[in-house]
Amino acid sequence: MLVLKGSEAAARIKKEVQEMVEGLGGHVPTAAIVRVGERPDDLSYERNVMKKIASFGMEARSFAFPESIREGEFQAEFQKINDDPSIDGILLFCPLPRHMNGRTFEELIRPEKDLDGISPVNRARIFAGEKDGFAPCTAEAVIEILKTYQIPMEGKRAVVVGRSMVVGRPLSMLFLKENATVTVCHTKTADLKAVCREADILVAAAGKAGMISGEFVKPGAVVADVGINVDENGALKGDVEWDGLEAAAAAAATPVPGGVGSVTTAVLCRHLAEAAMRKYGAEQAQN
Ligand SMILES: NC(=O)C1=CN([C@@H]2O[C@H](COP(=O)(O)OP(=O)(O)OC[C@H]3O[C@@H](n4cnc5c(N)ncnc54)[C@H](OP(=O)(O)O)[C@@H]3O)[C@@H](O)[C@H]2O)C=CC1
Numbered sequence: 525m526l527v528l529k530g531s532e533a534a535a536r537i538k539k540e541v542q543e544m545v546e547g548l549g550g551h552v553p554t555a556a557i558v559r560v561g562e563r564p565d566d567l568s569y570e571r572n573v574m575k576k577i578a579s580f581g582m583e584a585r586s587f588a589f590p591e592s593i594r595e596g597e598f599q600a601e602f603q604k605i606n607d608d609p610s611i612d613g614i615l616l617f618c619p620l621p622r623h624m625n626g627r628t629f630e631e632l633i634r635p636e637k638d639l640d641g642i643s644p645v646n647r648a649r650i651f652a653g654e655k656d657g658f659a660p661c662t663a664e665a666v667i668e669i670l671k672t673y674q675i676p677m678e679g680k681r682a683v684v685v686g687r688s689m690v691v692g693r694p695l696s697m698l699f700l701k702e703n704a705t706v707t708v709c710h711t712k713t714a715d716l717k718a719v720c721r722e723a724d725i726l727v728a729a730a731g732k733a734g735m736i737s738g739e740f741v742k743p744g745a746v747v748a749d750v751g752i753n754v755d756e757n758g759a760l761k762g763d764v765e766w767d768g769l770e771a772a773a774a775a776a777a778t779p780v781p782g783g784v785g786s787v788t789t790a791v792l793c794r795h796l797a798e799a800a801m802r803k804y805g806a807e808q809a810q811n
């Protein structure tokens with residue numbers, strides 16, 4: 525079984541990003557990483573993001589706010605970042621604390637700075653299959669890994685387990701854009717195993733460790749594991765039961781860690797470079 529390593533896709537994206545940055549006439553793309561509270565998940569994701577942006581030769585500025593901050597005060601601070609011309613892109617950690625209305629900030633963030641595709645404008649562009657919208661990085665990372673290994677998607681059955689706004693829904697639209705035939709599963713799907721076994725490409729994005737065992741996989745299928753679960757010993761586990769894949773004669777699969785996650789942060793970097801290019805690249809072209 526072929527292991528679809530995130531590092532290959534990330535390396536290809538890194539080259540693309542460096543070429544884009546070279547065309548910016550010396551401007552260093554700068555991202556604002558905005559976090560409210562100290563959720564451990566967010567802290568580890570933030571570390572991965574900051575490291576990756578720096579390794580791609582760009583700049584990341586962390587804006588951390590206490591969980592207790594009033595919504596109005598945070599909104600004023602967020603607007604400053606949103607309007608700051610030195611900030612090319614923003615990653616806002618969602619969901620925000622319960623006392624805040626997430627939709628307010630989805631509608632506030634400038635679409636051209638919205639690196640993780642949370643704004644309704646970007647969601648509409650992804651829904652319409654337009655290329656200038658920013659999709660949530662994880663959804664795009666799945667497609668990038670499949671493209672890196674030339675996994676055919678056109679005319680293939682893609683089954684996505686999960687329908688969240690961060691992964692399942694946008695990913696279904698991205699598969700559609702690749703002319704795959706898409707099925708989206710969730711907790712109300714009848715006979716989930718049978719539906720998953722129809723997949724040529726099976727994506728696990730349910731957030732349930734080891735939920736997708738070998739019986740969910742048709743021989744020759746390709747499996748992309750988006751899940752990030754921490755087991756009792758603190759080790760990272762995907763949604764896929766890795767050991768069962770060989771017996772199921774899966775053709776290829778992405779590991780956790782070292783698969784989708786490592787490409788998610790690379791895609792975020794590409795969005796940052798694209799945002800900067802749209803702003804400065806255009807100016808460069810005019811000069
Ligand atoms: N690698 C990366 O970059 C990222 C990884 N992740 C990981 O991906 C996973 C999914 O994240 P996210 O989309 O935010 O999760 P959510 O919890 O928001 O969504 C989970 C989805 O899976 C569905 N689901 C859950 N259990 C089952 C089940 N037993 N059978 C069928 N469907 C099920 C839910 O269905 P329903 O809608 O009916 O409730 C829901 O649509 C998590 O492990 C998360 O850590 C997330 C973001 C980025």
Ligand SMILES: Nc1nc(=O)c2c([nH]1)NC[C@@H]1CN(c3ccc(C(=O)N[C@@H](CCC(=O)O)C(=O)O)cc3)C=[N+]21
Nearest residue numbers: 569572618640661662690781782783784785786788789
């Ligand atoms: N709107 C939104 N967008 C997200 O993209 C999002 C989110 N919410 N909520 C939290 C999850 C988590 N997430 C990760 C991304 C990359 C790694 C990552 O780099 N993982 C590497 C390294 C793992 C390690 O060893 O630390 C790997 O899997 O190989 C981890 C976690 C994005 N998330």
